[in-house]
Amino acid sequence: MNLHELLAELREANSTKIVLVVADGLGGLPLEPGGKTELEVARTPHLDACARDGVCGLSIPVLPGITPGSGPAHLALFGYDPLEQRIGRGILEALGINFSIGPRDVAARGNFCTVDEAGRITDRRAGRPSTERCVQLCQLLQRIRVPSVEVFVEPVREHRFVLVLRGNNLGDQLNDTDPQALGVPPLEPVGRDEPSCHTAVAVAHFLAEVRQCLAEYAPTNAVTLRGFARHPAIVPLGEFTGLRCAALAVYPMYRGLARLVGMTILDAGQSLTDQVEALKQAWQAYDFFFLHYKYTDSTGEDGNFAAKVEMIERLDAEIPRIRALNPDVLIVTGDHSTPSKLRSHSWHPVPTVLVAKTARPDRVTEFGEEACLRGGLGQFAAQHLLPLALAHAGRLGKFGA
Amino acid sequence: MNLHELLAELREANSTKIVLVVADGLGGLPLEPGGKTELEVARTPHLDACARDGVCGLSIPVLPGITPGSGPAHLALFGYDPLEQRIGRGILEALGINFSIGPRDVAARGNFCTVDEAGRITDRRAGRPSTERCVQLCQLLQRIRVPSVEVFVEPVREHRFVLVLRGNNLGDQLNDTDPQALGVPPLEPVGRDEPSCHTAVAVAHFLAEVRQCLAEYAPTNAVTLRGFARHPAIVPLGEFTGLRCAALAVYPMYRGLARLVGMTILDAGQSLTDQVEALKQAWQAYDFFFLHYKYTDSTGEDGNFAAKVEMIERLDAEIPRIRALNPDVLIVTGDHSTPSKLRSHSWHPVPTVLVAKTARPDRVTEFGEEACLRGGLGQFAAQHLLPLALAHAGRLGKFGA
Numbered sequence: 101m102n103l104h105e106l107l108a109e110l111r112e113a114n115s116t117k118i119v120l121v122v123a124d125g126l127g128g129l130p131l132e133p134g135g136k137t138e139l140e141v142a143r144t145p146h147l148d149a150c151a152r153d154g155v156c157g158l159s160i161p162v163l164p165g166i167t168p169g170s171g172p173a174h175l176a177l178f179g180y181d182p183l184e185q186r187i188g189r190g191i192l193e194a195l196g197i198n199f200s201i202g203p204r205d206v207a208a209r210g211n212f213c214t215v216d217e218a219g220r221i222t223d224r225r226a227g228r229p230s231t232e233r234c235v236q237l238c239q240l241l242q243r244i245r246v247p248s249v250e251v252f253v254e255p256v257r258e259h260r261f262v263l264v265l266r267g268n269n270l271g272d273q274l275n276d277t278d279p280q281a282l283g284v285p286p287l288e289p290v291g292r293d294e295p296s297c298h299t300a301v302a303v304a305h306f307l308a309e310v311r312q313c314l315a316e317y318a319p320t321n322a323v324t325l326r327g328f329a330r331h332p333a334i335v336p337l338g339e340f341t342g343l344r345c346a347a348l349a350v351y352p353m354y355r356g357l358a359r360l361v362g363m364t365i366l367d368a369g370q371s372l373t374d375q376v377e378a379l380k381q382a383w384q385a386y387d388f389f390f391l392h393y394k395y396t397d398s399t400g401e402d403g404n405f406a407a408k409v410e411m412i413e414r415l416d417a418e419i420p421r422i423r424a425l426n427p428d429v430l431i432v433t434g435d436h437s438t439p440s441k442l443r444s445h446s447w448h449p450v451p452t453v454l455v456a457k458t459a460r461p462d463r464v465t466e467f468g469e470e471a472c473l474r475g476g477l478g479q480f481a482a483q484h485l486l487p488l489a490l491a492h493a494g495r496l497g498k499f500g501a
Numbered sequence: 502m503n504l505h506e507l508l509a510e511l512r513e514a515n516s517t518k519i520v521l522v523v524a525d526g527l528g529g530l531p532l533e534p535g536g537k538t539e540l541e542v543a544r545t546p547h548l549d550a551c552a553r554d555g556v557c558g559l560s561i562p563v564l565p566g567i568t569p570g571s572g573p574a575h576l577a578l579f580g581y582d583p584l585e586q587r588i589g590r591g592i593l594e595a596l597g598i599n600f601s602i603g604p605r606d607v608a609a610r611g612n613f614c615t616v617d618e619a620g621r622i623t624d625r626r627a628g629r630p631s632t633e634r635c636v637q638l639c640q641l642l643q644r645i646r647v648p649s650v651e652v653f654v655e656p657v658r659e660h661r662f663v664l665v666l667r668g669n670n671l672g673d674q675l676n677d678t679d680p681q682a683l684g685v686p687p688l689e690p691v692g693r694d695e696p697s698c699h700t701a702v703a704v705a706h707f708l709a710e711v712r713q714c715l716a717e718y719a720p721t722n723a724v725t726l727r728g729f730a731r732h733p734a735i736v737p738l739g740e741f742t743g744l745r746c747a748a749l750a751v752y753p754m755y756r757g758l759a760r761l762v763g764m765t766i767l768d769a770g771q772s773l774t775d776q777v778e779a780l781k782q783a784w785q786a787y788d789f790f791f792l793h794y795k796y797t798d799s800t801g802e803d804g805n806f807a808a809k810v811e812m813i814e815r816l817d818a819e820i821p822r823i824r825a826l827n828p829d830v831l832i833v834t835g836d837h838s839t840p841s842k843l844r845s846h847s848w849h850p851v852p853t854v855l856v857a858k859t860a861r862p863d864r865v866t867e868f869g870e871e872a873c874l875r876g877g878l879g880q881f882a883a884q885h886l887l888p889l890a891l892a893h894a895g896r897l898g899k900f901g902a
Contacts, residue, residue, distance in 0.1 A: 129861055133554065137861075162900055164881055165888030166507070169901035182901070183502055189902030209902075327902055445899055447892045448861050449877075470877075473863060479879040 103179060107487060107496065108340040116428035116493040118343070118388045119379070120485075122177060123415055124170070124354075125397030125438025127158075127450040127469060131405055138396075138405055138440060139451055140468035142412040146419035147453065147467040150432060154455035156464040157477020159485060161436045167447045173435035174357045178337055178390075179486030187360065188272060188329020193262045195356025197254055201331045206270045206299050208328045210253070210261040211278065212237060214319040219285040224278070225259040226320040234258060237320055244309040249302040256352065263325060265302055271295030276326035277307070286324050299328065336362025337388075341490060346382055348375045349392035358390055372414065376421045383425055388489075391422075397445075400438030408440050423455075429493045430455040431485065432467075449479055456492035504580060508888060508897070509741040517829035517894040519744070519789045520780070521886075523578060524816055525571070525755075526798030526839025528559075528851040528870060532806055539797075539806055539841060540852060541869035543813040547820035548854065548868035551833060555856030557865040558878025560886060562837045568848040574836035575758045579738055579791075580887030588761065589673060589730020594663045596757025598655055602732045607671045607700050609729045611654070611662040612679065613638060615720040620686040625679070626660040627721040635659060638721055645710040650703040657753065664726060666703050672696030677727035678708070687725050700729065737763025738789075742891060747783055749776045750793035759791055773815065777822045784826055789890075792823075798846075801839030809841050824856075830894045831856045832886065833868070850880055857893035 128137035161168040162182050171192050172182035190207035201207060212234065214223035229237070234255045241253040241261075249267040256262060273292040279285075289304055291297030303325065314321045338345050339362070347358030348368040355365050366382055368375045375391055382389070393415055399408035415432075422430060433452040436445050451472045462476035473479075477488070490496045529539035562569040563583050572593055573583035591608035602608060613635065615624035630638070635656045642654040642662075650668040657663060674697040678687045690705055692698030704726065715722045739746050740763070748759030749769040756766050767783055769776045776792055783790070794816055800809035816833075823831065834853040837846050852873045863877035874880075878889070891897045 129859070133862065158879075163504070163507075163888060164878075164885035165890075165892035165897065166511070167892065167897060167899050169899050172901035183507065186901060192902055442859065446859075447889075447897075449879075469861060470864060473875065473877060473879070479881075 103181070103483065103487065104335055104340040106499070107179070107490065110496045110499055111340070111342045111490070112495055112497045113342055114494055116387065116495060117383070117425070118429040118489050118493050119391065119422060119427040119431070120177065120389065120489065121391045121393065121422065121430070121432045122174070123393045123396045123412070123432065123434050125400045125436060125445065126434025127437025127439070127446070127448050128400065128408065129439035129441045129448065131441055137469050138400070138408040139412055140470065142409045142416065144412060144416040144467055146416045147432060148465065150419065150430065150453045150455050151464045151467040151471065154453050155459040155462055155477055156451070156453050156467065156472045156475025158449035158469070158472045158475070158479045159433055159452045159482040160449050160479060161482045165447050167445050168436050169445070170353055170435060171357065173482070174354065175361070176482035177433065177435060177485055178361050179483060180334070180361070181483055185332060185334055187332055189327025190262065190329040191331055191360070192353050192356050193256060193260070193327070194264060195359050196352025197256055197262060199252070199254055199262060199264060201264070202266065203331065204268060204270065205264050205266050206272050206328055206330055207262060207264045208325040210263050211324050212259045212261070212320040213322050213324050215285065215322040220283050221279065221286065221322070222282060223319060224282065224324070228258045229320050231255065231257045233320065234261060237314070237317065240313055241310060244306055244313065246302050246305045251306060263306070265299060267302070269295045270299045270302070272299065272328045272330045274300050274303070274328050276324070278324035278326045286322065289325070334360060338362050341388070341486070341495070343388040344386045345388040345390065346386040347390045347392070348378050349390070350375065351392070351394050354392040354394070363390060372418050376418050379422065380425060396434065397438045400440045401443055403440050403443040405440040428456060429489050431489055433485065450482070452477060452485065454488060454492060458492045458494070504582070504884065504888065505736055505741040507900070508580070508891065511897045511900055512741070512743045512891070513896050513898045514743055515895055517788065517896060518784065518826070519830040519890050519894050520792065520823060520828040520832070521578065521790065521890065522792045522794065522823065522831070522833045523575070524794045524797045524813070524833065524835050526801045526837060526846065527835025528838025528840070528847070528849050529801065529809065530840035530842045530849065532842055538870050539801070539809040540813055541871065543810045543817065545813060545817040545868055547817045548833060549866065551820065551831065551854045551856050552865045552868040552872065555854050556860040556863055556878055557852070557854050557868070557873040557876025559850035559870070559873050559876070559880045560834055560853045560883040561850050561880055562883045566848050568846050569837050570846070571754055571836060572758065574883070575755065576762070577883035578834065578836060578886055579762050580884060581735070581762070582884055586733060586735060588733055590728025591663065591730040592732055592761070593754050593757050594657060594661070594728070595665060596760050597753025598657055598663060600653070600655055600663060600665060602665070603667065604732065605667050605669060605671065607666045607673050607729055607731055609664045609726040611664045612725050613660045613662070613721040614723050614725055616686065616723040621684050622680065622687065622723070623683060624720060625683065625725070629659045630721050632656065632658045634721065635662060638715070638718065641714055642711060645707055645714065647703050647706045652707060664707070666700060668703070670696045671700045671703070673700065673729045673731045675701050675704070675729050677725070679725035679727045687723065690726070735761060739763050742789070742887070743896070744789040745787045746789040746791065747787040748791045748793070749779050750791070751776065752793065752795050755793040755795070764791060773819050777819050780823065781826060797835065798839045801841045802844055804841050804844040806841040829857060830890050832890060834886065851883070853878060853886065855889060855893060859893045859895070
């Protein structure tokens, strides 16, 4: 019996409200030995109050030592086994732009890039074109026809777009054409099984047309494709929990992830303040709210310690407005760590606080990596945060007699 | 997807060096309520410095409450699931003496023992004969012929030898003939499936010949056999990690374990000082070094608290020479606990420290069981130490988009 089946069996309905605030890449590292992390440096009176009122711990997104991408990291927070449910980047990107992916579709993430006369990549992001130019280029590519396959080319932003191929018997087991290097041409697509060979033939045909189409459009004169993926079979979060789930996310990928597990995507505006306002407006209509905050991750990826500290302080400032709604369970966590020291996602466990009347208090009085080590949740698999939320909301019955 | 497949998928090459120091049976217990463990009593300034500079925790070798033998305990430290990969003692012993085990072989650990006129065991170790005598006795037994099976009898040391039977369709599902008791005769071998019945017949034939052969050689006038095992199918450590792995172990069994997972066995000399010197010599040629230190276990097994403390202090004294090599990741742990109070392996979690620039600091300032409880690694499955080592060495890419 997997966790979903167990939760489905035990679930109980009530009128409680659960808010899951995901501060992307929340966990960090000190810059110097003996120093503090971004979260520990930040002045966070409201998150510290959560730590005092609730129970803290550290979440392990996938397994010790494993650094997750956004997809598996969020699926874990939504209660899925991230090793079992694998979501390709193409699907995430397609969901993020509201593209309605169907069972006959294979999606890939596309990048406009620059190639020289010999076809060798000189800029993997084509000098980051404007989003308007991206839209225009995609309109060009939308004219391409491929035998027996329907082609969709949809702009994302800057150099990024989504390619969707729709047809019969298309597999997704093919390599990225992005060589992840300069001075070499894009790779040829090769399928690893028969249905994926069909896809590879269609992709090769598409790419040949693209070369002609974009020849005069330097620096955006070529494309690379990666993360070919079909839509996974995934049981909706609402189905095994009985929760009416809503997502408040500004960035496309996180809306896509939420849609993937069947959440309703609300108009969340453009800022955290907008998101909290939207949360307030939607309060009566849903039971579970996923609120995604991007900037703790992007500042970490930029290696900007001070900016990450500031983004954490901005999040802290909004916490009182969320608590004013009186959620039965409020969780603040991250999907993974993004230490500015490493300028990337990392494997380090993620500080987590859960506030609920039913939480067993620990003696943690501030919200930080080191303090959370002494928290009542201990170090736990991220996948177990959802059952903890349901339990603290009184939404899980007894297992066995 | 199992852990090996995951690591194989995520692995990234770089030039980092990882050193895994396994102090066998490191964990302990206080002799008196309110007392300290061997490790806590020992003066360990250098291990304490590791704790201050790195991240600590406690490793659970197999599962809470499960006391491991050396085989599963080491396999877990090498990243294998010790419940899935079962290695019989016969295989370990054979590997430890450099015997080249093949797919048609079944190996068993043999002990010379003493029996009385009625064939009842009076000494399970035959008064611990000298290793020279063991060699002579094995030469005698090497003359034994068994129908349709090739027989190898190889000395180990003192009362211990290895028996290998080579033939077609030989199973390893048979009982030990060692009754683990005095005053009773050795047990008859019985196979639990058809191939193992073939083995049992060959073993019975061999044992009948042994009785004749050794009749006049009291006190070494009989043998017992245990741990019948075939060579397991095991994916080499180097294969799924990309690491060039070397072992520095003095004792045969640990060299055998390292060889089993495909490590190169280096000449490690006879002492810890020799081992560290060999480590230094081999530094450029390998990425991962397994350094095994036996005496923390043997003193624990002897129930000699003070001697175990001293052996820990000797290990501590060598730590600066290891750190002087500037490993990117240095781990000091044990394969299991061997509290001198219990005079045996135990299930208690094992103190562990990991030093790396990418480690998230905790506030642990000394290396001991109680201090490690507050460490940033928490209590973790021993199997996850390898992914943690790889992650801290920058040798694992991101999982999923």
